Amino acid sequence: MVNVAVMGYGTVGSGVVEVIETNGKKIDKRAGMHVKIKYVLDLRDFPGDPIQEKIIHDFETIINDDEIKIVVEVMGGVEPAYTFVKRCLQAGKSVVTSNKALVAKHGAELLEIARTNNINFLFEASVGGGIPIIRPLNSSLTADEIEEITGILNGTTNYMLSKMFYEDADYDTVLKEAQANGYAEADPTADVEGYDACRKIAILSSLVSGQQVDFEDIYTEGISKITADDFKYAKAMGMTVKLLAMAKREGEQLQAIVAPFLLGVNHPLYNVNDVFNAIFVRGNVLGDAMFYGSGAGKLPTASAVVADIVDAAKHLHRTIMIDWTSEKRKLQDREKMKRKFFVRIKGNAEQLKPDLEADFGEMKIVSAGLDGEFGFITGMMTEGEYEEKAKGYADIVHMIRVET
Amino acid sequence: MVNVAVMGYGTVGSGVVEVIETNGKKIDKRAGMHVKIKYVLDLRDFPGDPIQEKIIHDFETIINDDEIKIVVEVMGGVEPAYTFVKRCLQAGKSVVTSNKALVAKHGAELLEIARTNNINFLFEASVGGGIPIIRPLNSSLTADEIEEITGILNGTTNYMLSKMFYEDADYDTVLKEAQANGYAEADPTADVEGYDACRKIAILSSLVSGQQVDFEDIYTEGISKITADDFKYAKAMGMTVKLLAMAKREGEQLQAIVAPFLLGVNHPLYNVNDVFNAIFVRGNVLGDAMFYGSGAGKLPTASAVVADIVDAAKHLHRTIMIDWTSEKRKLQDREKMKRKFFVRIKGNAEQLKPDLEADFGEMKIVSAGLDGEFGFITGMMTEGEYEEKAKGYADIVHMIRVET
Numbered sequence: 001m002v003n004v005a006v007m008g009y010g011t012v013g014s015g016v017v018e019v020i021e022t023n024g025k026k027i028d029k030r031a032g033m034h035v036k037i038k039y040v041l042d043l044r045d046f047p048g049d050p051i052q053e054k055i056i057h058d059f060e061t062i063i064n065d066d067e068i069k070i071v072v073e074v075m076g077g078v079e080p081a082y083t084f085v086k087r088c089l090q091a092g093k094s095v096v097t098s099n100k101a102l103v104a105k106h107g108a109e110l111l112e113i114a115r116t117n118n119i120n121f122l123f124e125a126s127v128g129g130g131i132p133i134i135r136p137l138n139s140s141l142t143a144d145e146i147e148e149i150t151g152i153l154n155g156t157t158n159y160m161l162s163k164m165f166y167e168d169a170d171y172d173t174v175l176k177e178a179q180a181n182g183y184a185e186a187d188p189t190a191d192v193e194g195y196d197a198c199r200k201i202a203i204l205s206s207l208v209s210g211q212q213v214d215f216e217d218i219y220t221e222g223i224s225k226i227t228a229d230d231f232k233y234a235k236a237m238g239m240t241v242k243l244l245a246m247a248k249r250e251g252e253q254l255q256a257i258v259a260p261f262l263l264g265v266n267h268p269l270y271n272v273n274d275v276f277n278a279i280f281v282r283g284n285v286l287g288d289a290m291f292y293g294s295g296a297g298k299l300p301t302a303s304a305v306v307a308d309i310v311d312a313a314k315h316l317h318r319t320i321m322i323d324w325t326s327e328k329r330k331l332q333d334r335e336k337m338k339r340k341f342f343v344r345i346k347g348n349a350e351q352l353k354p355d356l357e358a359d360f361g362e363m364k365i366v367s368a369g370l371d372g373e374f375g376f377i378t379g380m381m382t383e384g385e386y387e388e389k390a391k392g393y394a395d396i397v398h399m400i401r402v403e404t
Numbered sequence: 405m406v407n408v409a410v411m412g413y414g415t416v417g418s419g420v421v422e423v424i425e426t427n428g429k430k431i432d433k434r435a436g437m438h439v440k441i442k443y444v445l446d447l448r449d450f451p452g453d454p455i456q457e458k459i460i461h462d463f464e465t466i467i468n469d470d471e472i473k474i475v476v477e478v479m480g481g482v483e484p485a486y487t488f489v490k491r492c493l494q495a496g497k498s499v500v501t502s503n504k505a506l507v508a509k510h511g512a513e514l515l516e517i518a519r520t521n522n523i524n525f526l527f528e529a530s531v532g533g534g535i536p537i538i539r540p541l542n543s544s545l546t547a548d549e550i551e552e553i554t555g556i557l558n559g560t561t562n563y564m565l566s567k568m569f570y571e572d573a574d575y576d577t578v579l580k581e582a583q584a585n586g587y588a589e590a591d592p593t594a595d596v597e598g599y600d601a602c603r604k605i606a607i608l609s610s611l612v613s614g615q616q617v618d619f620e621d622i623y624t625e626g627i628s629k630i631t632a633d634d635f636k637y638a639k640a641m642g643m644t645v646k647l648l649a650m651a652k653r654e655g656e657q658l659q660a661i662v663a664p665f666l667l668g669v670n671h672p673l674y675n676v677n678d679v680f681n682a683i684f685v686r687g688n689v690l691g692d693a694m695f696y697g698s699g700a701g702k703l704p705t706a707s708a709v710v711a712d713i714v715d716a717a718k719h720l721h722r723t724i725m726i727d728w729t730s731e732k733r734k735l736q737d738r739e740k741m742k743r744k745f746f747v748r749i750k751g752n753a754e755q756l757k758p759d760l761e762a763d764f765g766e767m768k769i770v771s772a773g774l775d776g777e778f779g780f781i782t783g784m785m786t787e788g789e790y791e792e793k794a795k796g797y798a799d800i801v802h803m804i805r806v807e808t
Contacts (some may be wrong), residue, residue, distance in 0.1 A: 019547050019689045030546040032725065124544070130690045132544035139543070140528070140536035142434040143423050143710030173464065269428030271675050285423045286534045286707040292672065293690065303690040306547030314725070321436065393434070 002313045003067045007059070007084060008075035009042040009051065012098050012125070015302030016072055016309075017051060027306060031313040038068060054247055060306045063091055070312045072305060073097040073366075079204045082106055089113040089121060094316070095309040097300055098125035104199040107206060108326035112378040113321050119324050122308035122320070127134040127200045128153065131293040131301025132307075133203045133279050137207050138322050144283030145218035146208045146398040150246040150403070153200040155275035155295045157223050157243045161260075170228040183275060192256040193222035194243060200244035205256050207322070208247060211329035213256065219334045221259040230366035230398060233344065239264050242272070244403060255332040261340050261403040269395055335384030342366075342377050346395035349374040359389040405438040406717045407471045409489060411463070412479035413455065416502050416529070419706030420476055420713075421455060431710060433609050435717040440661040442472060463488055467495055474716045476709060477501040479733055486510055493517040498720070500712040502529035508603040510618045511610060512730035519723050523731060526712035526724070531604045532557065533661035534704025535697040536711075542726050548687030550612045553805070554650040557604040559679035559700045560588045560595035561627050561647045565664075566677040569644050574632040576587050587679060598647060598662040602726040605649035608683075609660050611726070612651060615733035617660065623738045625663040634802060636772035637748065637779045643668050646676070648807060651731050665807040666746050711799040739788030744806040746770075750799035753778040777801055 002177045006013050007179060011177035020027060028034050039062060040054045059080075061403065062068055071088045073095055075081050085095050088251025090113060097103065103110075103126045113123040126152070141214045152158050156178055157340045159220045163174040175192070202215035223243050234241050239262045247256040262366070263270050268290045272278040282288050294300035341360075345352065357363055361379025368375065378386065390396055411415050421441060432438050439603050444458045444464060463484075466472055472765050475492045477499055478632045483504045489499050493514060501507065506515075507530045518525040528538045532555070541550070556562050560582055561712040567578040579596070582588035594600050602717060606619035627647050643666045651660040667674050672694045681699025686692050698704035715724065745764075749756065761767055765783025772779065782790065794800055 023547060023549055024690065026549055027547060029727070030725070068623055070586045130687075131693060136536045136540060139715065140539050140711050141707075142714040143427060143431060145430055283534075284708060285426065285703040285710075287698045287701070287704050289535060289695070291693070291695060293693030296690070299689040300691050301553045303545075303687060306689075307544050311543065311548040321434070323433070337700045370569050 001034055002031070002069050002269055002316070003036055004070045004072060004309060005039040005041065005062045006037060006074065007062070007101050008042040008070040008073070009040050009044070009046070009055070010074065010076070011298045012074040013040065013072070013304065014299050015298035016074065016305050019299065019302045019306045027246065027310060031310045033313055035313060036067070041100050042325045049206070052128055054304040057346065063087055068093055068145065069316060070094045070096065070309055072309065073099055073102070074305065075099070076101070078102055078105055078151050085110060086113065088104060089117060089119065091117060093119050094120040094122070094312040095359065096305055097121045098123070098305055100126040100196070100203065104202045107203060108212045108324050111322055111324055112326065118317050118319055120312050120315055120320055122312055123203070125301050125304035125309050126205050127192060128277050128279055128291070128293070129295040129297060130303045131291050131295065132275060132304070133204070133291050134207065136291065137204070138320070141281065141283055141286060144286045146245070146281060146283055148248045148282040149204050149208055149279065150244055150305045151201065151204070151279040152242055152269055152272050152277050153245045153279070154197045154243060154293065156189055158272065158277070159183050159275045160192070161226070161241055164226070164228065165234070168228060168229070168231065171224065171226060176396060190297060192224050194220040198258045199241060201247055201256055203260060204258055205247040205254065206324050206329070210323040210327045211325055211327045213329050213331065218256045218258060223260050225398065226260050227398070229368065229370055230400060232370065233342070233366055234262055236366055236368045237266070241400065242269060250332065253332040254329060257334065257337065261400055261401050263403050269366040275326040298335050335382060335387070337378055339383070340377050340380055340404060341386050342375060342400045343390070343401050344373055344375045346397060348375045350384070359392065376385065377402055405440055406435070406473050406720070407442040408474045408476060408713060409443040409445065409466045409472045410441060410476045410478065411445040411466070412477070413448070413450070413459070414478065414480070414484065415443065415702045415708065416478040416705050417476070419702035420709050423703065423706045423710045431714060434759065435714045437717055438587060439717060441505065442469070447620050449618040452650055453496055455765055464507060467491055469600065472497055473720060474498045474500065474713055475771055476713065477503055477506070478709065479503070480505070482506055482509055486552050487698060489514060490517065493521060493523065496521050496523060498524040498526070498716040500709055501527045502527070502609065503707055504530040504600070504603045508606045511539055511607060511727050512616045515726055516730065521719050524719055526716055527607070528712050529705050529708035531607050532683055532695070532697070533701060534680050535683065535695050535699060536708070537608070537695050538611065540695065540722070541608070543691060545685065545687055548690045550685060551688055552650070552652045552686040553608050553612055553683065554648055555605065555608070556673055556681050556682040557601045557645060557649045557699065558595055559681055560592065562589050562676065562681070563679045564567050564596070565627060565630070565645055568630070568632065568635050569638070571717050572632060572635065575628065575630060596628050598624040601647060601649040601772045602662045603677070603753050605660055605662060609651040609658065610728050610733070613658055613733045614727040615729055615731045617658070617733050617735065621735050622660045622662060627664050629802065631772055631802070633772065634748070634804060636774065637746070637770055638666055640770055640772045641666070644674060644698055645804065646673060648673070654736065657736040658733060659741050661741065665804055665805050667807050668748055671807065739786060741787050741789070742784055743785055743787070744781050744808060745790050746806050747794070747795060747805045748779045748801040750777045750801060763796065781806055
């Protein structure tokens with residue numbers, strides 16, 4: 001038998017308890033031992049709920065109980081999660097977490113402490129909710145150099161963009177709907193401005209490079225400036241708009257970005273809709289692969305947490321190799337990343353085309369039936385070149401990057 | 405350092421050598437030791453090829469060399485692969501294979517021998533080529549009861565069906581194209597009649613149930629009766645036709661089938677085209693997930709084989725748990741499986757509709773502009789009920805199952 005403490009009885013924490021109750025027999029068989037939740041740490045009490053008998057309010061109870069071999073951190077936020085997790089690992093207890101902020105910020109250090117103590121720090125649920133991606137990266141794609149990893153990693157914004165696409169709705173309307181349905185929070189900043197996706201791609205980039213990619217270094221742009229008119233152009237081109245979190249190798253360089261991108265119908269991520277997440281991976285021998293599923297939600301996320309508990313139980317005194325050191329990985333400057341850009345501009349297409357082609361390369365003019373403006377897609381150029389050229393055009397309405 | 409012997413220098417075998425040469429540094433780091441190919445067993449010689457110095461013709465060389473800790477079996481076919489693999493495992497050498505026929509037939513027994521000897525029998529590449537699916541089932545989806553696993557598991561037939569859909573081509577034309585492009589063999593029976601997909605879903609069903617699902621027990625129907633006219637109906641309904649290999653739980657029952665199915669645009673497998681494979685998994689807490697990638701091909705398959713070599717190297721004296729015993733799992737009778745059926749029938753729709761609705765339930769008549777016939781989709785009924793009712797209609801042209 002292995003005793004587990006769960007820190008935080010919110011959505012994911014109560015999901016973990018529910019999953020272990022629902023599938024206990026199967027889980028015990030997979031773990032090779034009985035998995036028992038001994039404590040649930042929460043500031044609140046839950047009178048009348050069967051969980052109440054396991055509720056504790058003092059973190060020290062966990063630290064001081066030698067029977068606790070696995071601690072589940074599902075409180076969220078960097079503090080006090082970081083302090084608690086670090087102390088658990090130092091005390092020889094494996095930790096499983098779903099906390100992307102904690103992992104992005106302190107993953108390398110916490111992995112190192114786990115390694116020193118022959119225990120585990122596991123975080124499958126921190127990226128992609130229920131989608132297995134961390135473990136496949138560490139244990140399935142081991143024959144490959146990963147050349148690209150591009151994800152739709154935030155369910156809230158994908159729900160919103162899907163609505164804008166299918167219902168021709170505008171941003172404010174879909175945000176209100178997302179909030180009404182519980183898909184977006186009252187303060188939606190972390191989702192809509194891309195901060196959530198940024199931390200997740202920082203984690204994936206670190207695993208791909210084996211070094212520390214700081215999320216602060218990743219250029220991040222959200223979806224709050226995407227309009228119903230942008231989608232008119234997207235549809236006119238047979239494309240859609242998705243918030244992509246992307247890491248790519250270019251020679252020795254590693255680049256990472258979070259931004260809305262135009263995607264064509266043949267891209268594997270084109271059809272990933274609603275709150276679903278998906279992660280596209282390109283390996284140098286594997287070729288293209290994609291992992292798709294529920295990126296959030298109580299039970300899918302809990303499913304990933306419990307799978308980590310099973311793995312921690314199977315490896316109680318043996319560290320599962322995860323290649324991520326604290327050596328800082330410098331990213332390629334955004335100005336040097338190459339791509340195509342879709343540009344909306346005011347004016348007359350025929351008059352402007354010669355100048356635009358001189359600056360941005362051969363282009364096809366796109367009309368979405370909007371008065372006094374048109375759109376075009378540039379040739380391949382760096383972000384820096386684009387910005388330099390764009391300075392010459394005061395009438396640019398909006399630019400959206402194109403993923404080809 | 406770990407010494408590896410590769411049995412078979414065909415497409416996959418040469419791919420394994422190439423992957424280890426290309427990504428050797430990364431692979432050694434992941435394995436925690438140098439992975440060295442010491443022997444390649446093949447009947448042929450390869451004069452002038454650098455591999456020649458490792459070529460051996462006698463299997464006994466491998467068995468008698470105590471330095472060989474991992475043997476890669478990529479010969480294909482049940483014999484002599486079975487005899488060789490069994491002897492290797494009995495001699496305490498871990499075995500990695502891509503051989504679906506071997507795994508489907510003898511997987512449970514070979515796993516048991518590996519377990520007894522504290523070594524490993526690994527077969528990620530036997531299903532889905534480069535797509536990680538076996539390892540995720542064993543180590544990532546451990547918190548779930550898997551309720552359904554449905555795959556497009558054969559690239560040849562998916563290429564053919566995609567061509568038929570996109571180019572309105574007929575079966576014979578696309579088969580010839582597939583043969584000309586090297587996607588189909590001169591004798592295409594194993595692919596087009598579904599035998600290949602059948603063995604793969606037998607492996608997945610065994611892993612999902614933890615018991616032995618015999619491929620001979622799985623009802624298997626290929627694509628050789630699918631016509632260009634069938635696709636006219638599919639398009640008229642906004643659907644497509646895919647060869648699905650499916651295992652589902654229904655209460656205590658497990659059902660499995662391989663057959664062409666009509667799929668709607670919202671099904672995650674609808675957009676899986678060309679030679680790509682994909683595997684849809686539904687877990688009772690995870691919800692829906694999908695794994696997508698190259699289901700065949702030299703390097704993708706070799707990528708999965710080499711990932712298994714890495715895992716075998718990391719677990720030289722420790723068996724990775726794979727839940728598959730030789731206890732036979734009885735499948736639900738096909739006659740009792742419930743679904744909807746699409747039926748093409750000769751005659752006048754208005755005249756026949758009352759009788760058809762009395763037998764098959766309320767229906768919408770579908771026209772694809774074909775003279776003297778029409779189509780309809782039945783209500784939910786068992787396969788047995790459908791067959792019984794269909795006997796009353798001599799003019800049925802074709803039936804295709806519908807996946808909803």
